[in-house]
Amino acid sequence: MGKKHENIAQLLPWFVNDSLGRKEQALVLSHLAGCPDCQQERDRLQDLQALIVDGSMVLPDYRFSFRKLMARIEAAELNKESTADHGFGKKRSWLPGFGLAASVSIIAGIVAFVPISSDQNKFQTLSTVTATQGMSHRFSLTFAQPISAQTMRQALIDTNSYLVSGPDSSGAYIVDIAVPDQMTDDEFIHSIKTIDGVEDAAFVGP
Amino acid sequence: MTSIQELKSTRGAEDEENLKLLQLVAVKDKVAFEKLYTRFYPQLSRYLNRLLRRPEMMEEVVNDTLFVVWEKADRFQGRSKVSTWVTGIAYLKGIKALDKLRTVPDQQADSIDEEIEESVNLISKLGLQEWLTCGLDMISADQRSVVELTYFFGYSYQEIAETMGCPVNTVKTRMFHARRRLAKLLPQLQEHKGADSSEKGTRKNGVGESLE
Numbered sequence: 385m386g387k388k389h390e391n392i393a394q395l396l397p398w399f400v401n402d403s404l405g406r407k408e409q410a411l412v413l414s415h416l417a418g419c420p421d422c423q424q425e426r427d428r429l430q431d432l433q434a435l436i437v438d439g440s441m442v443l444p445d446y447r448f449s450f451r452k453l454m455a456r457i458e459a460a461e462l463n464k465e466s467t468a469d470h471g472f473g474k475k476r477s478w479l480p481g482f483g484l485a486a487s488v489s490i491i492a493g494i495v496a497f498v499p500i501s502s503d504q505n506k507f508q509t510l511s512t513v514t515a516t517q518g519m520s521h522r523f524s525l526t527f528a529q530p531i532s533a534q535t536m537r538q539a540l541i542d543t544n545s546y547l548v549s550g551p552d553s554s555g556a557y558i559v560d561i562a563v564p565d566q567m568t569d570d571e572f573i574h575s576i577k578t579i580d581g582v583e584d585a586a587f588v589g590p
Numbered sequence: 591m592t593s594i595q596e597l598k599s600t601r602g603a604e605d606e607e608n609l610k611l612l613q614l615v616a617v618k619d620k621v622a623f624e625k626l627y628t629r630f631y632p633q634l635s636r637y638l639n640r641l642l643r644r645p646e647m648m649e650e651v652v653n654d655t656l657f658v659v660w661e662k663a664d665r666f667q668g669r670s671k672v673s674t675w676v677t678g679i680a681y682l683k684g685i686k687a688l689d690k691l692r693t694v695p696d697q698q699a700d701s702i703d704e705e706i707e708e709s710v711n712l713i714s715k716l717g718l719q720e721w722l723t724c725g726l727d728m729i730s731a732d733q734r735s736v737v738e739l740t741y742f743f744g745y746s747y748q749e750i751a752e753t754m755g756c757p758v759n760t761v762k763t764r765m766f767h768a769r770r771r772l773a774k775l776l777p778q779l780q781e782h783k784g785a786d787s788s789e790k791g792t793r794k795n796g797v798g799e800s801l802e
């Protein structure tokens with residue numbers, strides 16, 4: 385007993401979780417056969433493990449968290465690009481088309497919060513809210529005038545939406561945008577299509 | 591019980607898939623990153639929830655962790671499993687977040703012993719999961735990390751040392767202290783066992799299942 389008992393007792397948690405190497409496992413097994421104290425401790429640790437494994441946890445939808453992270457990544461990438469393009473300390477000049485891309489993203493942010501409403505004031509007061517709730521869906525967007533990927537990305541950051549790919553040869557972008565539970569995809573697409581300069585918007589997938 | 595070989599081959603296949611995804615993430619493939627995110631989100635949430643004991647901080651630290659994965663994927667050397675590497679980042683980010691809050695560090699954890707004595711009576715009236723929550727609140731973040739990585743994630747003590755960036759003896763010592771503290775509450779577990787077993791049968795495994 386003594387030192388050996390202590391050393392073996394220290395290994396019991398990893399005996400219980402089946403992660404010991406063969407040698408150590410054999411050592412523990414042979415000690416266990418003759419040590420009631422360690423047998424009792426092993427039983428307790430098995431109960432503890434069962435309890436820990438059993439502890440269920442309700443997870444929030446990963447997509448909302450993922451969108452937040454992608455917005456952060458887009459912002460970091462944009463920051464890198466703009467430092468490289470314009471040099472440190474220089475102000476960025478907005479490309480034409482930014483206003484249009486931004487209005488898509490702002491509308492997306494607003495309609496993601498409230499169902500389409502005739503109350504214009506409600507839209508204005510909510511326009512500063514940036515986080516969006518709801519299921520993220522994938523859409524393709526095309527514009528009458530070409531818009532650069534950088535502009536698109538910058539505009540999407542504010543609504544936790546993000547650019548998946550684009551523009552393709554026809555100028556179309558694939559973006560992930562949150563659609564509120566109260567709205568159907570069709571209603572959402574309709575609201576995007578009503579923006580001046582948006583040529584087409586279509587649902588691509590969940 | 592599942593055989594060790596079976597368990598290890600499942601884990602091996604999972605890590606191979608993680609490695610493929612990580613290589614794509616290294617060249618900034620966002621679709622691969624979303625897949626990797628989906629794979630790690632449940633286990634990182636679970637681990638950080640236990641480590642931090644603050645659900646409101648969990649999402650932010652999960653994202654801090656996966657942000658580093660996105661940024662540093664090209665630097666992964668393949669010396670450890672992808673899951674060990676990612677969990678190690680989560681551990682560092684979690685400890686950093688706790689430091690900001692100035693919660694009870696390792697050294698002060700001894701002073702909690704008296705608090706444990708007082709809580710034993712209260713805890714005896716609680717359900718098993720509440721008992722566990724109270725018990726885990728009374729050990730340090732480093733000890734909780736060792737407990738969770740051992741019992742829930744099934745890590746070996748060598749893997750835990752790698753994840754937490756410390757010697758294996760430190761892992762064993764942290765587990766020793768955690769067990770000593772939890773042991774004061776363990777008799778309650780035995781008492782609860784009979785009464786709780788019927789309820790336990792109907793309970794779903796939650797995150798545990800999604801990790802299998």
Ligand SMILES: [Zn+2]
Nearest residue numbers: 389419421422
């Ligand atoms: Zn013994």
